[in-house]
Amino acid sequence: MKLQGKTTVITGSAQGIGRAIAEVFASEGSRLVISDINIELAQKTADEIKTKYGFDTMAVAGNVSKLEDCETLVKTSTDKFSKIDILINNAGITKDNLVLRMSETEWDSVIAVNLKGVFNCIKAVSKTMLKQRQGRIINISSVVGQMGNAGQINYSASKGGVIAITKTCAREFASKNILVNAIAPGFIRTAMTDKLTEGQRQMLVSIIPLARFGEASDVAKAALFLASDDSSYITGHVLSVNGGMYM
Ligand code: NAI
Secondary structure, eight states, X not given: OTTTTOEEEEETOSXXXXXXXXXXXXXXXXXXXXXXXOHHHHHHHHHHHHHHHOSOEEEEEOOTTOHHHXXXXXXXXXXXXXXXXXXXXXXXXXXXXXXXXXXXXXXXXXXXXXXXXXXXXXXXXXXXXXXXXXXXXXXXXXXXXXXXXXXXXHHHHHHHHHHHHHHHHHHHHGGGTEEEEEEEEOSBSSHHHHTSOHHHHHHHHHTOTTOSOBOHHHHHHHHHHHHSGGGXXXXXXXXXXXXXXXX
């Protein structure tokens, strides 16, 4: 078991990639805090994972765009488990539009969740991890933050910003043995990509060398590597899980 005795907090983990990470981490012995804005689904996910793997799993409601919620998440987690070894900043949303048509609300809401949300959670957990003198932070970016994407100025800016946050925090926290890395998934089969039309799907598959979308479990296995002792000399890295779409 690669995460025996560890405590992991995962934002946006009621479903999709976050849930897949939770499952893989539970199967490797980690205790979990399933945090999501959708508390009913988060509670259901936490109950199912606890039943399946037997490790202590708790659901906590929270909107990552609010610093107060992130501070409550950290307090609730440390009150129960005394420590947080791993934070996965996974919560994210899309509100796509062409630049000319994008509203201020569409821009602000995506930046608030995807970019400020990562800052909020890192700020909230930093005191705990600095005191522990150890920790892992894994930020879920996107291939779109590396290469841009028409119709996603808000999302690509937020995900590019997540890479910059990752490198900054990796430098700031390295001396305290807190490793900070990012994963940049390509197109992964989840509720987020279910919104794509068949035409968009076919176009995307045509530019992915592996010629298919990835699975949430592909991202979860990369997260396990970055959370485990196997990656103890890696920080500030952006790990692509994209079928070769961007290299
Ligand atoms: P999803 O839509 O299936 O799950 C996102 C989860 O985040 C949901 O449970 C939702 O309730 C929660 N959430 C939304 N806003 C929140 C907030 N303000 N506070 C707390 N929780 C909130 O999406 P998916 O596909 O699992 O995405 C997870 C992460 O992976 C996101 O950051 C996304 O941008 C990123 N990503 C996804 C890709 C894909 O192809 N599915 C590709 C690249 C990155």
